[in-house]
Amino acid sequence: MDVMKMPADLPDVNLNSNAELVLKKRYQRKGLDGTPIETAKEMFWRVAASIASMEKNYPSSPFKTKDLARTFYTLMTQYDFLPNSPTLMNAGTELGQLAACFVLPVGDSMDEIFDAVKHAALIHKSGGGTGFSFTRLRPKDSRVGSTGGVASGPISFLKIFNTATEQVKQGGTRRGANMGILRVDHPDILEFIRAKEREGDLNNFNLSVALTEKFMQAVEHDEEYPLIAPQSQEVIETLKAREVFELLVRKAWESGDPGIIFIDRINRDNPNPDQGEIESTNPCGEQPLLPYEACNLGSINLARFVLEKDGGIEVDWDRLREVVQLSVRFLDNVIDASEYPLERITETVRKNRKIGLGVMGWADLLYQLGLPYDSRRAIVLAEQMMDFIQKESRSASKKLAMERGPFPSYETSIYKEQNLGPYRHATTTTIAPTGTLSIIAGCSSGVEPLFALCFVRQVMDGEKLTEANSFFVKALHDQGCYSEKLMAEVIEKGSVRNMEFLPEELRSVYVTSMDIDPQWHLKMQAAFQKHTDNAVSKTVNLPNSATQEDIYKIYWMAYEEGCKGVTVYRDGCKSVQVLCTGEGQ
Numbered sequence: 001m002d003v004m005k006m007p008a009d010l011p012d013v014n015l016n017s018n019a020e021l022v023l024k025k026r027y028q029r030k031g032l033d034g035t036p037i038e039t040a041k042e043m044f045w046r047v048a049a050s051i052a053s054m055e056k057n058y059p060s061s062p063f064k065t066k067d068l069a070r071t072f073y074t075l076m077t078q079y080d081f082l083p084n085s086p087t088l089m090n091a092g093t094e095l096g097q098l099a100a101c102f103v104l105p106v107g108d109s110m111d112e113i114f115d116a117v118k119h120a121a122l123i124h125k126s127g128g129g130t131g132f133s134f135t136r137l138r139p140k141d142s143r144v145g146s147t148g149g150v151a152s153g154p155i156s157f158l159k160i161f162n163t164a165t166e167q168v169k170q171g172g173t174r175r176g177a178n179m180g181i182l183r184v185d186h187p188d189i190l191e192f193i194r195a196k197e198r199e200g201d202l203n204n205f206n207l208s209v210a211l212t213e214k215f216m217q218a219v220e221h222d223e224e225y226p227l228i229a230p231q232s233q234e235v236i237e238t239l240k241a242r243e244v245f246e247l248l249v250r251k252a253w254e255s256g257d258p259g260i261i262f263i264d265r266i267n268r269d270n271p272n273p274d275q276g277e278i279e280s281t282n283p284c285g286e287q288p289l290l291p292y293e294a295c296n297l298g299s300i301n302l303a304r305f306v307l308e309k310d311g312g313i314e315v316d317w318d319r320l321r322e323v324v325q326l327s328v329r330f331l332d333n334v335i336d337a338s339e340y341p342l343e344r345i346t347e348t349v350r351k352n353r354k355i356g357l358g359v360m361g362w363a364d365l366l367y368q369l370g371l372p373y374d375s376r377r378a379i380v381l382a383e384q385m386m387d388f389i390q391k392e393s394r395s396a397s398k399k400l401a402m403e404r405g406p407f408p409s410y411e412t413s414i415y416k417e418q419n420l421g422p423y424r425h426a427t428t429t430t431i432a433p434t435g436t437l438s439i440i441a442g443c444s445s446g447v448e449p450l451f452a453l454c455f456v457r458q459v460m461d462g463e464k465l466t467e468a469n470s471f472f473v474k475a476l477h478d479q480g481c482y483s484e485k486l487m488a489e490v491i492e493k494g495s496v497r498n499m500e501f502l503p504e505e506l507r508s509v510y511v512t513s514m515d516i517d518p519q520w521h522l523k524m525q526a527a528f529q530k531h532t533d534n535a536v537s538k539t540v541n542l543p544n545s546a547t548q549e550d551i552y553k554i555y556w557m558a559y560e561e562g563c564k565g566v567t568v569y570r571d572g573c574k575s576v577q578v579l580c581t582g583e584g585q
């Protein structure tokens, strides 16, 4: 593909050593012998130029393509904003698939099931992750008309999807990620809840149970609820809602799986109910989508939006406004530039034009502002921050609708009725985990607190990276507390909260996820969810000593606080952790 020539005076890109490694290994284009054929600078230019070149489709654009390409380059290389990994990997290449999130339907026939397996493989190959609901499949042991035999049920098919995934590396670089969903009223729900009991089972899947409002009411009133055969809609049996809820809690306590999503709440916010129900999210849970829908994400690095004023540090709202506006234009162009492995997906995406702008570097911002993550003031700022981003992204979407037209299904969407004026996108905001993006930008991931102030990160098939938070190191220097001995202790412990010889302010501001009471984790998720169209990726971390009752409380709180789902993780409950403190390394 032809990419606009790189200007000779384009500034170089500064990369931290972890970013350099990740980009080289996964993102820079490679030749047949596996060595990179582009530099990191060329990579960012490839992305900036190819996304900016979409302006040519819109004669009314106020931007010259060349200028916009440079602006996008600066946006990314200053680490103010990064698009999701597939955009970085594939923009301006033959593959051209730029979205991270997909949902595919799984119908109740051999044809439909294996079509979904094949489509998922194609998506994984192109760098995307897939979510599926298995709820339409007839339960285990029910009749199969054409053979006179019995059906093997959703869980046995899940295993086939899992095995197929094992063999396909995403874009040749990472293994595919999947979400498997089953509604709580499916007759095989108990087997599903136990499906990841054994270590290593369904290792390419996150599982979530879709809880209905009716089910939650039954839990609250300690009633029974019906299990319904998906085809005949017959009631097969009834279960005690509290017993099922308690089983969910127990499994989450043991292994973190399955998570839960509140499916009716997700559908209450479905902008296009005329196109059917939302049954599933993408693999990490932040993006509910219709069947055959895809969404591209992008994240603003909040750590970069501070300014010094009157001797203090404040949020730089004006610059944030500009960056949100530009990021929405960027993500809108990504939709036009992206090629999808299936025509059905192209149609659905082009009709609804969902984008998911989110944030990363939240914990780093709080460090700079001197606000403890587990404080009322941090929660208030979270709401204010996301409210601002949501409003600005909608205003950008509206401007683009004037320039380029609204999303084609706008007329039949919920916005038409609400009389809010046309938008260019059915949704604008999503908070992604930013697992790799945050490494590239050198910031804390998504809206998560830091896992540890200094830690060893396991990435890419066992490789290890050591990192110390730069704001923490600077604060130690500023307060005259820095020493090699102290750093070694921090690496070992991961936290300073109990180091009483350090100043109180340092100990309260520089918190890590394990220092934070689980209820604050949840409150933070709820604060961001309040002003996010799609959902928020967040893990509620619990200490190893947490009880099942603690998890029960968190689940209930997630329901009451308006979250769209919740994932908990009790320290040490799985043998392989993505992030580890120095202990045991």
Ligand code: UDP
Pocket: 083, 084, 085, 086, 100, 101, 102, 127, 128, 129, 130, 170, 174, 175, 176, 177, 282, 283, 284, 285, 286, 432, 433, 434, 435, 436, 437, 438
């Ligand atoms: N994703 C995936 N495989 C991965 C990581 C992520 O398919 O190994 C998809 C998945 O849909 C996930 C989404 O990308 O929900 C966003 O994840 P994240 O923000 O961590 O991705 P990044 O852009 O940082 O790589």
